[in-house]
Every structure is written in C-alpha cells, then in structure tokens.
Amino acid sequence: MNIHIISVVPELLESPFSHSIMKRASEKGLLHITLHNLRKWAVNEHGMVDDYQFGGGAGMVMMCEPLVNAIEELNNKHSFDEIIYLTPDGEKFNQSIANNLSLKKSILFICGHYKGIDQRIRDHFITREISIGDYVLSGGELAAAVIVDAIGRLIPGVLNDETSALFDSFQDNLLAPPVYTRPEEFRTWKVPSVLLSGDHKKIEEWRYDQAVERTKEKRPDLLDND
Ligand code: 6GU
Numbered sequence: 001m002n003i004h005i006i007s008v009v010p011e012l013l014e015s016p017f018s019h020s021i022m023k024r025a026s027e028k029g030l031l032h033i034t035l036h037n038l039r040k041w042a043v044n045e046h047g048m049v050d051d052y053q054f055g056g057g058a059g060m061v062m063m064c065e066p067l068v069n070a071i072e073e074l075n076n077k078h079s080f081d082e083i084i085y086l087t088p089d090g091e092k093f094n095q096s097i098a099n100n101l102s103l104k105k106s107i108l109f110i111c112g113h114y115k116g117i118d119q120r121i122r123d124h125f126i127t128r129e130i131s132i133g134d135y136v137l138s139g140g141e142l143a144a145a146v147i148v149d150a151i152g153r154l155i156p157g158v159l160n161d162e163t164s165a166l167f168d169s170f171q172d173n174l175l176a177p178p179v180y181t182r183p184e185e186f187r188t189w190k191v192p193s194v195l196l197s198g199d200h201k202k203i204e205e206w207r208y209d210q211a212v213e214r215t216k217e218k219r220p221d222l223l224d225n226d
Contacts, residue, residue, distance in 0.1 A: 001030065001032070001102075001105060001106070001155055002078060002106045003032065003033045003034070003107050003108075003148055004035075004036060004074055004106075005033065005035050005036065005108075005144050006071070006074075006108070006110050006111065007036070007038060007139070007141055008039065008049060008113055008139075010035035010037050012142070013035055013141055016145040016148075017033050017145070021149075021152070021153055021158060022152055024158065025153075025158040030158050031152050033148065038066055038067065038070060039066075041065075041066040041067070041070040042066055043066060049063060050062050050113070050114055051063050059114050060115060061115050062114065062116065063118060067110065068125065071108065071110070074108060075108070078108070080108045083126055084127065084129070085112065085122060085129045085130075086109060086110065086111055086112060086130060086131075086132075086143045087130075088137070090128075090131040091129060091130055091131065092130075092133065092134075093131065093132045093133075093143075093146070099154060102155055109140070109144045111140030111141050111143075112140045113138070113140070130143070131143070132146050132147065153165055170222075174211040174214075175214045175222070177207040177210035178210055178214075180192070180195060184196065192206070
C-alpha cells in the first residue's frame with residue numbers, strides 16, 4: 001500500500017512510522033509512506049499557505065492554491081483511491097473504517113491546521129473526511145499517525161500469527177479478553193487455572209465469556225450495535 005501525507009509539519013510524522021510494526025511493514029515493502037511538506041507549494045517565498053477568512057473571525061484558513069496544486073501534482077503521479085481530509089468534523093474513525101481502508105492501494109491524507117482548509121477543496125477534491133474522536137487537536141498529523149498505524153497493521157503480511165489482528169478488540173465488536181504471562185503466581189495473585197489446563201476448547205470458551213463480560217461492563221454500546 002502507498003500512503004502519501006500532506007502536512008505543514010511533516011517532521012511530526014517521522015518518528016511514528018519509524019519504529020516497531022510500522023517500520024517492519026516498510027522494510028517488508030508492504031507499506032510505503034511518503035511525507036510532503038505543503039510549503040513546497042506555497043504561494044510566495046515566505047512559505048505562505050494560509051490566509052484570513054472571508055467574513056471575519058479568528059484563525060487562518062489553508063488556501064486553495066497550494067493544496068490544490070499539491071493534490072493535483074501528486075494525484076497525476078499516483079492516482080489515489082481516496083483523498084482523505086483529517087478534520088474534527090469528519091466521520092468518526094473506527095475499526096470498520098480501518099478494515100475498509102486497509103484494502104486500498106493508494107491513499108492521500110491531508111492534515112488540516114488552523115481553522116481548516118478552504119471549503120472549495122473539500123467540495124472538489126476530498127473523497128472522505130475522517131475524525132479520530134470528539135475533541136480538537138491542533139492539526140491532523142497525530143490523527144494521521146493513528147489512522148495509518150491502525151490500517152498498516154491490517155495489511156496482509158504485516159503482522160505474524162503471534163500478533164494477528166484477528167483477535168484484536170473491536171474486530172467482532174468485543175473487547176479483547178484479559179491476558180497473563182509468567183510467573184503463574186506473583187505475590188499470591190494466580191493466573192486463572194483454565195489458562196494452564198491445556199484444554200484449548202475450554203480456553204477459547206473462557207476467553208469468549210471474558211470478552212463478553214468485559215464488553216458488557218466497559219462498553220455496553222458495542223453490544224447494541226448490530
Ligand atoms: Cl482528524 N483533526 C483535528 N485537528 N482534530 C481532531 C481530529 C482530526 N480528530 C479528532 N480531533
């Protein structure tokens with residue numbers, strides 16, 4: 001999968017994709033992430049990419065010209081399946097959107113800043129608008145990091161059997177069950193005996209029951225969803 005990200009602070013995104021699973025995905029050639037600095041398409045030598053909003057009001061708006069030039073240049077070269085604008089007023093991100101996006105070949109993410117981008121860009125170029133939750137971040141970069149991580153790990157071959165995404169929380173609208181590792185007893189606190197029984201069918205049943213209990217207790221909203 002090819003992911004391109006346009007941002008005014010691409011440096012913010014260098015670290016999140018350089019470690020652990022995301023790093024492995026790039027090394028295996030399964031995920032290519034390219035960061036683009038919007039200032040490259042600035043309207044003047046001062047790197048101008050935003051301006052005051054018509055009608056008055058506090059806060060700057062990202063201008064049409066730099067972003068449209070950037071989007072058109074990149075889209076001509078890479079022909080994106082989706083051009084996604086990251087914004088607090090977008091559709092709320094979840095595992096089902098992550099699953100859907102992980103099947104795409106090529107995605108362009110646009111990180112908003114300030115008061116956001118000129119509406120005409122949204123009207124004419126953006127295919128999807130996504131938010132990562134009901135709170136406001138100072139820019140779309142951290143949201144891009146969250147979304148790219150969530151979809152990157154779903155690309156076939158990125159995770160191995162041990163880290164398989166099939167058993168993640170949310171894949172079946174259930175939270176994941178509790179997990180334990182050695183030692184079997186720590187300060188008198190014991191690991192549930194079923195996990196040491198070697199009876200795989202019983203272990204599966206226990207995990208499922210625990211997942212349902214946990215979901216009822218912490219996230220009952222997930223259970224009334226279907
Ligand atoms: Cl995608 N962007 C910004 N700026 N704030 C957010 C967000 C995105 N999602 C939640 N809050």
